[in-house]
Amino acid sequence: MSDLKQESRSLLEAEGIIKSLGGQPVLRNVNLTLRKGECLGIIGPNGSGKSTLIRLLSGADAPDAGQVIFRGQPLSAYSKKQLARSIAVLQQEALPPVGFTVREVVEMGRYPYQNWLGEEQTDVEPLIGGILSELDLEALAGRPIERLSGGERQRVALAKAAAQQPELLMLDEPTTYLDIGYQQQMMEYIRAWQRIEGVTVVAVLHDLNLAALYCDRILVLHQGRVIETGTPEEVLDADLLEQVYGVRPTIVAHPVHGVPQILLQGSLEPAWKLKRTEDAG
Amino acid sequence: MWWGGAGLALLVLSIILSLSVGSAHIPIRDVWSIIWHAMTDWLTGAGDDVGSSPYRQIVLQVRFPRVVLAVLVGAALSIAGAGFQGVLRNPLADSYTLGVASGSALGAAFMITFGLPYILLSNWTIPIAAFCTGLVSLLIVMRLASINGKFRTETMILAGVVVQAFFGAIVSLLIALSDSLMNGIVFWLMGSLQLRGWPHVAMLTPYVLVGGIVMLALARTLNLFSLGERQALHLGVHVERTKKTVLVIGTLISAAAVSVSGTIGFVGLVTPHLMRLLVGPDYRLVLPLSAIYGGIYVLWADTIARLALSPAELPLGVVTAFIGAPFFAWLLIRHKRKGEEAG
Numbered sequence: 001m002s003d004l005k006q007e008s009r010s011l012l013e014a015e016g017i018i019k020s021l022g023g024q025p026v027l028r029n030v031n032l033t034l035r036k037g038e039c040l041g042i043i044g045p046n047g048s049g050k051s052t053l054i055r056l057l058s059g060a061d062a063p064d065a066g067q068v069i070f071r072g073q074p075l076s077a078y079s080k081k082q083l084a085r086s087i088a089v090l091q092q093e094a095l096p097p098v099g100f101t102v103r104e105v106v107e108m109g110r111y112p113y114q115n116w117l118g119e120e121q122t123d124v125e126p127l128i129g130g131i132l133s134e135l136d137l138e139a140l141a142g143r144p145i146e147r148l149s150g151g152e153r154q155r156v157a158l159a160k161a162a163a164q165q166p167e168l169l170m171l172d173e174p175t176t177y178l179d180i181g182y183q184q185q186m187m188e189y190i191r192a193w194q195r196i197e198g199v200t201v202v203a204v205l206h207d208l209n210l211a212a213l214y215c216d217r218i219l220v221l222h223q224g225r226v227i228e229t230g231t232p233e234e235v236l237d238a239d240l241l242e243q244v245y246g247v248r249p250t251i252v253a254h255p256v257h258g259v260p261q262i263l264l265q266g267s268l269e270p271a272w273k274l275k276r277t278e279d280a281g
Numbered sequence: 282m283w284w285g286g287a288g289l290a291l292l293v294l295s296i297i298l299s300l301s302v303g304s305a306h307i308p309i310r311d312v313w314s315i316i317w318h319a320m321t322d323w324l325t326g327a328g329d330d331v332g333s334s335p336y337r338q339i340v341l342q343v344r345f346p347r348v349v350l351a352v353l354v355g356a357a358l359s360i361a362g363a364g365f366q367g368v369l370r371n372p373l374a375d376s377y378t379l380g381v382a383s384g385s386a387l388g389a390a391f392m393i394t395f396g397l398p399y400i401l402l403s404n405w406t407i408p409i410a411a412f413c414t415g416l417v418s419l420l421i422v423m424r425l426a427s428i429n430g431k432f433r434t435e436t437m438i439l440a441g442v443v444v445q446a447f448f449g450a451i452v453s454l455l456i457a458l459s460d461s462l463m464n465g466i467v468f469w470l471m472g473s474l475q476l477r478g479w480p481h482v483a484m485l486t487p488y489v490l491v492g493g494i495v496m497l498a499l500a501r502t503l504n505l506f507s508l509g510e511r512q513a514l515h516l517g518v519h520v521e522r523t524k525k526t527v528l529v530i531g532t533l534i535s536a537a538a539v540s541v542s543g544t545i546g547f548v549g550l551v552t553p554h555l556m557r558l559l560v561g562p563d564y565r566l567v568l569p570l571s572a573i574y575g576g577i578y579v580l581w582a583d584t585i586a587r588l589a590l591s592p593a594e595l596p597l598g599v600v601t602a603f604i605g606a607p608f609f610a611w612l613l614i615r616h617k618r619k620g621e622e623a624g
Contacts (some may be wrong), residue, residue, distance in 0.1 A: 060515070096509055100509065111518070118501050
């Protein structure tokens with residue numbers, strides 16, 4: 001009985017995924033289960049296969065072996081438009097500098113729902129308007145993308161993803177090129193979306209502190225394998241992080257939320273002192 | 282919408298003006314009475330009233346088809362250029378820079394110089410042969426230009442130049458080896474609409490119509506392409522399929538145009554750009570407007586080619602290059618500045 005309940009709660013599963021790129025194995029036997037409504041963070045050092053994993057989970061690429069099951073069926077069983085109605089992907093790179101306005105780009109998110117003439121059965125105006133106001137894009141609605149800052153462009157990309165009305169949102173390091181103000185804003189928008197609409201989120205994150213703050217569970221990828229999956233408290237462990245990243249951080253509890261946060265130990269030895277030692281040697 | 286209406290009005294005006302002038306000095310009143318009579322005869326199904334005017338032959342069999350052909354060629358090259366630019370996300374792509382035009386010229390020149398189509402099949406085979414060689418040169422350019430599956434603007438132009446020079450040389454060689462006039466080389470390399478008639482219009486029209494409709498049906502998809510291939514993919518676009526369709530249709534339309542007019546540069550490059558400056562990036566507008574304004578561009582270029590050294594003719598490509606090359610240069614400078622701004 002509990003097994004059945006578990007089964008019905010899973011939205012997406014990866015089973016024994018293997019993928020090589022240019023002859024180099026990138027993912028070696030990855031298994032994961034994504035539960036409905038959760039936010040799963042994927043962390044790992046550079047080159048651990050995070051972005052490749054997102055490409056496979058979103059159906060942009062096919063695995064060499066193993067399969068990705070979405071709502072009980074392999075990804076390959078869905079048409080491109082069906083997938084786009086269920087899964088939206090927010091990429092690391094912001095939108096390119098195109099001449100389309102903010103509103104036009106957000107409306108492009110409706111493409112998978114439109115017929116070949118670009119028409120839809122229902123009026124999408126309230127939906128688009130709601131998304132624009134939700135993401136504070138109303139004032140920018142008529143402005144071309146090429147005249148927006150990086151943070152604003154990423155917000156438009158998120159709005160476009162919202163217009164897809166997906167069940168599952170995949171984020172591929174969406175905050176990489178953003179300053180901390182936009183980083184937090186972005187994650188807050190996503191969390192609000194998750195709470196209100198019950199959308200499920202998978203996020204590849206570079207920043208472990210963001211992952212600990214915003215993810216329900218964290219998956220650690222290392223050399224193409226899943227090393228650990230669990231709550232932030234379980235995963236952000238100094239030993240584990242040292243094994244994966246090669247440096248031993250200090251872990252403290254967040255003064256407000258209590259979740260673990262990472263501090264780099266570094267070395268406070270002044271640079272001139274280091275130089276002196278070198279000279280002496 | 283406004284630009285569309287203005288474009289159509291300008292097109293009609295240009296056709297009227299272009300029909301009225303020519304190396305044979307025919308009174309304008311006569312030109313229009315001939316066309317008026319021909320049209321009413323055609324509509325009412327009346328027979329030819331032979332000898333109504335001594336100029337009848339010139340107006341109906343020389344000038345009129347040539348004007349129509351100029352508009353069709355301009356529309357064809359511009360639609361193809363807009364499609365290439367959209368799907369490759371490269372502002373400098375068109376059938377000329379991609380080497381498609383030279384490749385097509387090779388196929389068409391081969392068929393015509395060696396008289397194959399008249400032995401084998403009808404006029405329709407020339408565009409098909411041009412299409413095959415055009416596709417081959419496109420594949421070569423893309424192969425040369427791709428670095429890990431991505432195209433850089435600069436490498437693509439370079440590859441295009443290489444292929445263009447090579448295929449151009451083969452065309453010249455073919456014609457030099459045959460007994461046809463040396464004039465033919467100038468025709469294939471610089472383009473001309475001299476001595477073209479209604480059969481050529483009939484040959485080109487279906488390609489432009491069908492190709493244009495298919496391209497227009499893909500306009501929304503091309504809009505999504507401008508956000509990047511991966512963005513388009515996650516919005517439910519069949520990226521590879523769309524890319525292939527647009528490239529093949531673009532090559533087919535270009536090949537049909539080249540079969541009729543030889544290689545004409547800068548039309549497919551300049552027109553879509555101008556349209557984007559006028560109406561923005563939406564391909565649902567850029568494509569049809571490019572067809573209209575491209576038609577006007579080539580019509581005027583051809584009118585100048587007919588008149589400038591009358592009764593001798595300038596090659597059409599000379600005129601389009603005189604207008605297009607400075608624009609191309611300005612585009613490069615703008616592109617460079619944008620690149621600098623981006624970092």
